[in-house]
Amino acid sequence: MKNRGFSPFRFLTYLLVIGAYAALQVLQARSELSATMRGMLVPICAYVVMAVSLNLTVGVLGELSLGHAGFMSVGAFLGTSTAIALQDRIPVAGVRLAVALVVAAIFAAVAGFLIGIPVLRLNGDYLAIVTLAFGEIIKAIFNNLYLGVDAKGVHVSLLEDATNTAETGRLIIQGPMGIGGIQKISTFTAGFVLIMISLIVIFNLVNSRAGRAIMAIRDNPIAAQSVGVNVVKYKMMAFVVSAALAGSAGALFAMNYSTVVANKFDFNTSILILVFVVLGGLGNMFGSIVAAAVLTILPEALRPIAEYRMLLYAVLLILMMLIANHPFVRGLFNRFKRTGQIQLEAGADETEGEVA
Amino acid sequence: MAKLVPVPSGSMVPDRDINKKPVLECVDLGISFGGLRAVEDFNIIIGPTEISGLIGPNGAGKTTVFNLLTKVYQPTQGTILLNGKDTHGMNTMQVNRAGIARTFQNIRLFDNLSVEDNVKVAMDAHMKYHMWSGIFRLPGYWREEKAAHERALDLLSLFSMEKLANIQAGALPYGAQRRLEIVRALATNPSLLLLDEPAAGMNPSETAELMENIRKVRDTLQIAVLLIEHDMSLVMNICEGICVLNFGKIIAKGTPEDIQSNPAVIEAYLGRKEGGEGA
Amino acid sequence: MNFIIQFVNSLTSGGGGYQLLNHIINGISLGSVYAIIALGYTMVYGIAKMLNFAHGDVIMVGAYVCFYAFNAMKLPEPLAMCAPLLAVCAAVVVCTLLGVGIEKLAYKPLRAAPSLAVLITAIGVSYFLQNAALLLWSSSPKVFPSFFVIRTTDADGESVVLRSVQLGAVSISYVTIVTIVSCVVIMLWLTWFTGRTKMGKAMRACSEDKAAAQLMGIDVNATISLTFAIGSGLAAIAGALLCSAYPNLVPTTGSMPGIKAFTAAVFGGIGSIPGAFLGGLLLGVLEIFAKAYISVQLSDAVVFAVLIVVLLVKPTGLLGRAIREKV
Numbered sequence: 001m002k003n004r005g006f007s008p009f010r011f012l013t014y015l016l017v018i019g020a021y022a023a024l025q026v027l028q029a030r031s032e033l034s035a036t037m038r039g040m041l042v043p044i045c046a047y048v049v050m051a052v053s054l055n056l057t058v059g060v061l062g063e064l065s066l067g068h069a070g071f072m073s074v075g076a077f078l079g080t081s082t083a084i085a086l087q088d089r090i091p092v093a094g095v096r097l098a099v100a101l102v103v104a105a106i107f108a109a110v111a112g113f114l115i116g117i118p119v120l121r122l123n124g125d126y127l128a129i130v131t132l133a134f135g136e137i138i139k140a141i142f143n144n145l146y147l148g149v150d151a152k153g154v155h156v157s158l159l160e161d162a163t164n165t166a167e168t169g170r171l172i173i174q175g176p177m178g179i180g181g182i183q184k185i186s187t188f189t190a191g192f193v194l195i196m197i198s199l200i201v202i203f204n205l206v207n208s209r210a211g212r213a214i215m216a217i218r219d220n221p222i223a224a225q226s227v228g229v230n231v232v233k234y235k236m237m238a239f240v241v242s243a244a245l246a247g248s249a250g251a252l253f254a255m256n257y258s259t260v261v262a263n264k265f266d267f268n269t270s271i272l273i274l275v276f277v278v279l280g281g282l283g284n285m286f287g288s289i290v291a292a293a294v295l296t297i298l299p300e301a302l303r304p305i306a307e308y309r310m311l312l313y314a315v316l317l318i319l320m321m322l323i324a325n326h327p328f329v330r331g332l333f334n335r336f337k338r339t340g341q342i343q344l345e346a347g348a349d350e351t352e353g354e355v356a
Numbered sequence: 357m358a359k360l361v362p363v364p365s366g367s368m369v370p371d372r373d374i375n376k377k378p379v380l381e382c383v384d385l386g387i388s389f390g391g392l393r394a395v396e397d398f399n400i401i402i403g404p405t406e407i408s409g410l411i412g413p414n415g416a417g418k419t420t421v422f423n424l425l426t427k428v429y430q431p432t433q434g435t436i437l438l439n440g441k442d443t444h445g446m447n448t449m450q451v452n453r454a455g456i457a458r459t460f461q462n463i464r465l466f467d468n469l470s471v472e473d474n475v476k477v478a479m480d481a482h483m484k485y486h487m488w489s490g491i492f493r494l495p496g497y498w499r500e501e502k503a504a505h506e507r508a509l510d511l512l513s514l515f516s517m518e519k520l521a522n523i524q525a526g527a528l529p530y531g532a533q534r535r536l537e538i539v540r541a542l543a544t545n546p547s548l549l550l551l552d553e554p555a556a557g558m559n560p561s562e563t564a565e566l567m568e569n570i571r572k573v574r575d576t577l578q579i580a581v582l583l584i585e586h587d588m589s590l591v592m593n594i595c596e597g598i599c600v601l602n603f604g605k606i607i608a609k610g611t612p613e614d615i616q617s618n619p620a621v622i623e624a625y626l627g628r629k630e631g632g633e634g635a
Numbered sequence: 636m637n638f639i640i641q642f643v644n645s646l647t648s649g650g651g652g653y654q655l656l657n658h659i660i661n662g663i664s665l666g667s668v669y670a671i672i673a674l675g676y677t678m679v680y681g682i683a684k685m686l687n688f689a690h691g692d693v694i695m696v697g698a699y700v701c702f703y704a705f706n707a708m709k710l711p712e713p714l715a716m717c718a719p720l721l722a723v724c725a726a727v728v729v730c731t732l733l734g735v736g737i738e739k740l741a742y743k744p745l746r747a748a749p750s751l752a753v754l755i756t757a758i759g760v761s762y763f764l765q766n767a768a769l770l771l772w773s774s775s776p777k778v779f780p781s782f783f784v785i786r787t788t789d790a791d792g793e794s795v796v797l798r799s800v801q802l803g804a805v806s807i808s809y810v811t812i813v814t815i816v817s818c819v820v821i822m823l824w825l826t827w828f829t830g831r832t833k834m835g836k837a838m839r840a841c842s843e844d845k846a847a848a849q850l851m852g853i854d855v856n857a858t859i860s861l862t863f864a865i866g867s868g869l870a871a872i873a874g875a876l877l878c879s880a881y882p883n884l885v886p887t888t889g890s891m892p893g894i895k896a897f898t899a900a901v902f903g904g905i906g907s908i909p910g911a912f913l914g915g916l917l918l919g920v921l922e923i924f925a926k927a928y929i930s931v932q933l934s935d936a937v938v939f940a941v942l943i944v945v946l947l948v949k950p951t952g953l954l955g956r957a958i959r960e961k962v
Contacts, residue, residue, distance in 0.1 A: 064751070118947050125686065126946055129901045132894070133939035140936035159930055176932075201491050208490025208497060209476070209483050209504075216466040216477040222962055223464035226426060227544050228452035228481035237487060267894060271688075271758055278755045311766040317759035318741055325748035419962070428962045460962065 010203050013286040017199065020293075021192040028188075036300055044296050045191025046072075046253035049198045051276040051292040052285050053245035056202055058274070059283035060211065061238040062218030063120075064128040067135025068273050070115075071108045071243040072250035073265035077142050079104025079251025080179050080260060081172045085149045093185040097255065101194065101248045108247020111138070112240040120235045135270055142262035147173035178261035179254070186255040194252055195289075198245050202285060205241060214238045279320060368610065370596045373403025377440050379455070379548045379580045380425070385434035386604075387424055394420045395604045398434065402548065402597075407574055407581045409591040411615075412601035413624060418584045419461055421601070422550050426458050427451045439547060453481050457546035459537040461553050461584075467526030471517065471536055474525045475508040478543035511539050514576070515569055531562050535569075542573065549573070551583040555590050563587060567594050592616065600624065653804045658927050659920065664811040664880065666919020667818030671873040672896035673903070673911035674825060675866030681842040681906040682862045685750065688757040689737060690870060691893015692764035693730050697871030698779065698878040698888060699772055701726040705780055719782040719875075726871040734867025735860050743856070761890075768886035779882035782875070783809035810879045817872060822912045825865075829908060838862055842906065895922075895938070902942055904955020913953060918942075 024041065027033050054068045083100035090096040115134045119127055146161045147154065150169020165171045173179055205211050213234045216224040225231055254260040276295060280287030298316075302309035323329055369378060378401045386396035395417045402408055410418050423429045425436060427448045436443045438454050446454065457478075466474050483504065485496035512518040515535040520528065525536060534554060541549055554570070555563045567590055574581055585591050591598060592612040600608040600615060602624040608615055615621055672694060679687045705722035741760050745753045785797040799808040829835035840848040841858045849855050877892060878884050895918060903914025918938060925937035951957050 058751075064754075118943055122946060122950050125680075125905060126901060126950060126952070128686075129898060130943050130946055133898065133942050136894075136939050137936045140933055144930075144932045159932065204491045204493060205487065208487075208501075209480050209485070210487050210490055212469065212473050212477045213480050215469055216474075219466040219468050220464045222428065222448075222960065223460065223466065224477065225448040226428075226452055226458055226460075226464075227478035227540060228449055229477060230449060230481075267890075275755055275758065278751050282751070307770060311763065311770065314759050314762035314766055317762065318756055321748075321752050321756040321759065322741070322744055325745050325752050423962055462961075 009284075009286045010207075013199060013203075013289065014196070016286065017192070017195055017289065021188075024188070037297075040296065040300065041188040042186045042191050042256040043253060044293050045188065045195055046249045046256075047273065047276065047292040047296050048195050048289050049191075049249035049252070050246055050273045051280065051288040052195075052198050052202055053242045053249065054273050055277045055280070055283065055285060055288045056205075056238055056242040056245075058277050059281075060202075060206055060218065061214050061235060061242075063235070063239075064125070064274075065131040065242075066128050066267070066270050066274070067115075067131035067133070067138075068242075068246055069265040069267070069269035070131075070135035070138035071112060071246035072253065072269070073138050073142055073262060074111045075104035075108045075247025075250030076254035076260050076265065077145075077173060077179065077250075077262075078107040079247065080182055080254045081147060081149075083185065083251075083255060084170065084172050084179070084182070085154075087183070093183070094187075094190070097185045097187075097190055097252075100255065101190075101251050104247040104251035105244040106247075108250070109240050109244035111247075112243025113236065115243075116236045116239045120232065120239060132267065132270070135265075135267060139262050139266055142173070142178075142265075143176050145173050146171065146175055176261070178259055180259045182255055182258050182260065184256055184258065186252050191252055194248055198248075199285060201241065201245065210234060210237055275317065368597055369401060369403035370406050373406055376404050378402055378437075379404045379406075379439055380582070381437040381440075382425075383435045383437070385421075385424060385431055385436060387420065387429055387432045393604055395424065395601075396433070397605060398424075398601075399606065400599055400609075402580050402582060404547065404580055405574060405578055406596050407570065407583070407594050408597040408599065409595035410582060410584045410599050410601060411586075411588075411591055412607075416601040417604040418601055419552060420604075422458060422552055422584065425451070425550060426456055449481075452544055452546070455545075455547035456550060457541035457544045457548075458550035459534070459541055459552055459554060461556070463530075463533050463537055465525040465528075465533055465536060465540070467524070469525055470522050471512065471525055471528065472505070472508050472521040474536060474540050475511055475543045476504050478540045479504050479507065482545065508543065511543055514542070514573060515539055530557055534558070535566075538569075538573075542577065547579055549579055549581045551581065551585075553584055553586065555585055555587045563590055566590070570594055654927070656805055658923050660805070660807055660811060662920030662923035663916060664814045664919070665923060666916035667814045668873050668877045668880070668915075669892065669896045669899045669919050670818050670912045670915025671821055671869050671876070672892060673900040673915040674821065674908060675869045675873075676897055677900040677903070677905055677908060677911040678825075678838075678862050679866050680900065682838060682859055683742065683753075685742065685753045685757065686897065687742075687866075688754070688893070688897075689760035689764060690866065691889035691891075691896070692761050692768075693734060693737075693867050693870040693889070694874040694877065694892060695768060695884075695886060695889030696733060696764060697726040697730045697874030698884050699768060699777075700729045700871070701875045701878070702777055702779055702884060705782070722782075723872060723875045726875055727868045730867040730871035730874075731864045734863040734870070738860060738863040743859075765886050765890075772886065774885060777884040779878035779884050781882070782879045783813045785809065808880075810876070814876045814880065817876060818912075818915075821869060821872070822908075825908055834858070834861060898939070898942055901952055902945060904949075904952030907952070907954045907956075910952055910954035917953075 024033070028038065050068065050072060054065060057063055057065045057068070079100040082103040083096050086096055086099060090099065115131075119130050119134070122130055141158070144159050146157045148165025148169055148171040149155070150165050155165055161171065161175070206215070213224065213229045214237070216229055217231050217234055221231055250265070276292040277288055279295070280289070280291035299309055299313055302312055305312065380400070380402040382398050382400045385398040387394050398421060410421060412418055420429065424431045427443070427446055438451070438456060441454065443451055443454060466477060469477065483500050485494070485500050488494070489496040509518050509521060512521060515538065517532065517535060517539065520532060525533065528536060534556075538549075538551065538554065551570070555566055558566060570581060570583070571594060573579070583591075583595070595612060598610065598612055598615045599606055600618075600621050607620045607624055608618045610618070672690065676687065676690055679685065679690070701722045704725040705718055708718045708721060710718050737760055741756050742753060745756060781796070781798065787795060787797060789795050799806040800812070829839055837848065837853045837858045838861065840851065840853055841855055845855050874889070878888070896915065899914035899918040900911045901914070902918060903910030903912070921941055922934055922938050925934040929937055945953065949955075
């Protein structure tokens with residue numbers, strides 16, 4: 001078994017992200033990127049952040065979450081609303097974007113905390129279904145939420161527009177219509193910075209007392225309690241950090257388009273991100289990044305075969321799982337692992353010999 | 357070996373502990389699972405530097421006593437006083453922070469963490485730096501992590517395991533895993549260490565080494581040890597007081613010599629001879 | 636009969652009472668469909684310990700097969716009454732084969748794999764079925780035929796189609812009656828099957844402990860296949876019933892009922908057959924009530940919120956067993 005979450009490829013991961021960013025910037029400068037590819041740069045960044053943040057919950061904390069898109073939704077709506085509300089006060093797009101991403105992270109963190117209170121009391125599949133339920137609840141709420149801003153402040157109403165937003169103000173979230181007329185202020189560079197920040201936060205968290213405790217809880221919750229680890233606190237910490245990063249990713253994603261609707265962040269999106277995490281490897285941030293990028297580009301790359309592409313995508317998904325878990329392939333992996341283990345055991349015997 | 361002397365409540369502790377406050381005092385402790393009384397009327401006093409044993413046939417309720425002391429199960433009756441403080445209403449984490457650390461019969465390590473990290477996890481309650489210090493690598497992080505690293509190696513060296521620090525715990529051989537569990541428990545700074553079958557699966561030379569180590573731990577850290585063990589040579593060798601459990605009840609308490617000659621104990625282990633002659 | 640009508644009339648003399656009764660009946664009807672789907676979910680979970688996310692899409696396939704079989708059938712008049720039944724039978728056969736095929740090809744090789752790998756595979760199968768349906772049957776909605784109607788002639792000799800039976804002020808559609816009756820029959824049959832038959836007992840043994848069951852001479856592979864067969868057959872029936880009540884058929888028809896039924900199974904305690912039945916019914920009634928009395932748009936949110944509350948009070952669902960880890 002590799003040391004999950006404690007990736008030895010940490011610096012390689014930073015290098016990969018920086019290298020990819022530099023290479024794409026060069027290609028863009030030489031205008032060698034197709035229009036589709038250029039349009040996908042920000043969504044790829046958003047999905048990468050979604051994947052690494054979900055990996056914190058699923059891979060490092062070891063709890064299955066089926067509602068990660070809910071946090072993306074919270075960030076997308078509230079972050080974008082913030083950006084729109086501040087449009088006149090902060091004229092510099094980059095600063096406005098940064099503020100919006102921070103606000104999105106804070107709101108998503110609060111949502112993560114509130115959801116975490118009931119969710120983290122449950123175990124296994126029951127926990128998973130409650131995260132699914134929360135994802136659906138968040139979707140239903142944003143589908144029916146009206147939010148307007150005017151001189152008198154923020155007005156919110158549910159189901160129908162009762163916000164009475166003044167003519168001079170603006171009705172930002174319009175129920176099922178979502179948010180329209182968004183200024184596309186998300187940039188590839190902002191996406192790159194967000195990925196780097198997410199990686200620093202996750203890697204440094206994982207390689208500190210908090211990360212050790214979180215992984216201890218994953219490996220053996222009873223033993224963790226028995227050595228005085230505050231299980232509730234650390235589960236919540238992982239869950240909230242994961243939610244906050246997803247919130248920023250949501251805001252980044254939303255401000256790459258002119259409109260955003262709640263149905264974009266549904267169960268299927270949560271599942272899509274989970275697929276990135278599982279294919280990339282639990283606790284393996286490097287893998288999550290590669291999986292998120294490749295699987296976001298893949299459907300586009302399969303465009304020449306048009307209507308068959310999603311079918312092929314499904315087949316590839318199943319085949320990847322079958323091959324990765326095929327006895328032959330597993331045996332191959334195990335052989336690598338065993339070579340490692342023999343060395344370990346030899347080392348152990350040596351020490352025992354000294355003692356005896 | 358220390359002489360056992362009675363404390364005011366009638367129980368026995370080693371003579372060197374007589375004027376000190378007992379580390380553990382159980383009064384009428386018990387639990388029932390849906391009508392079945394797994395443990396009842398469990399009374400015991402343990403001195404602050406005493407090594408004592410909890411023995412009894414399979415299914416006697418020994419591990420259940422450990423689970424009650426560490427609040428894995430909440431007792432349905434009785435009181436547990438830890439250093440004179442009632443642990444009523446505490447959970448497993450709080451009991452540990454109040455001073456009880458344990459090992460498990462079926463080893464429970466953090467398999468995917470390194471040996472050193474297993475020990476450091478147990479120091480978490482004593483570490484203070486904040487999540488943000490960790491994320492931003494502030495001075496508090498470096499200072500405390502350095503101290504934790506040194507302390508982990510110190511503790512590992514008690515069991516000669518410092519060379520294994522970077523190995524993944526799940527990959528350790530069985531005996532080393534058992535020793536690591538003890539080190540991890542010690543890292544929480546306990547005043548009472550509970551060992552659940554520490555010698556299980558060990559060969560005689562490993563057991564002898566373990567006995568030495570348990571004594572060494574008690575002497576260097578000045579803590580009490582309560583152990584469950586089936587290996588009678590170990591129990592009779594290092595335990596000062598022994599408590600025998602059968603069908604959830606204490607059937608005998610005393611020094612190793614007392615216990616070895618106690619008819620009730622012999623009967624519990626070997627069964628009654630036909631004709632009622634006793635064994 | 637007169638008495639019943641009078642009773643119903645008295646109950647429903649006020650408009651509110653009439654509506655309440657109507658909502659209850661609609662809720663039980665929708666709940667019965669959820670229950671039938673949830674039974675399939677829960678049986679597969681019980682034995683394979685996996686969340687079969689493709690289950691909802693098997694429902695969709697069942698509905699399509701039923702649709703095409705019914706339209707293709709040109710039976711002479713006296714036999715035309717049997718057409719719906721034959722169409723459902725065709726759907727059951729196809730879905731049973733599909734279910735067993737999916738298990739053999741996609742899930743069986745992953746028996747020893749981590750549960751997340753199986754989950755992702757199930758999601759892959761779900762995508763596959765939806766996109767295959769999109770290619771085969773296009774995304775334009777099919778209007779599902781009215782199965783459960785009685786064709787007769789009135790006094791003037793005009794042919795009329797009866798869709799519901801009138802009980803005083805309450806009209807209950809035939810679809811509703813057929814749905815509720817099917818659900819009860821299926822539940823009773825499953826209870827008998829798992830409790831009394833050798834195969835059913837083998838199924839329960841496998842869900843407790845596969846290795847021990849194998850040592851007792853039970854063919855674990857065959858038992859798992861049988862479970863998938865029954866679950867998928869039930870999904871086909873659920874598909875036909877669902878689309879008879881809500882006749883809009885598209886390749887994603889199965890997704891949301893699938894998620895809801897999954898929720899129902901957890902609600903009742905996943906792995907428990909009576910739990911799935913109870914969870915399905917409660918979820919259906921809850922959904923209709925939320926739609927009627929709170930808000931149509933927020934009904935899903937209300938349903939999921941109640942689920943969360945129930946799980947907080949009973950962390951393993953209404954009838955689920957708590958498994959305590961041995962320390």
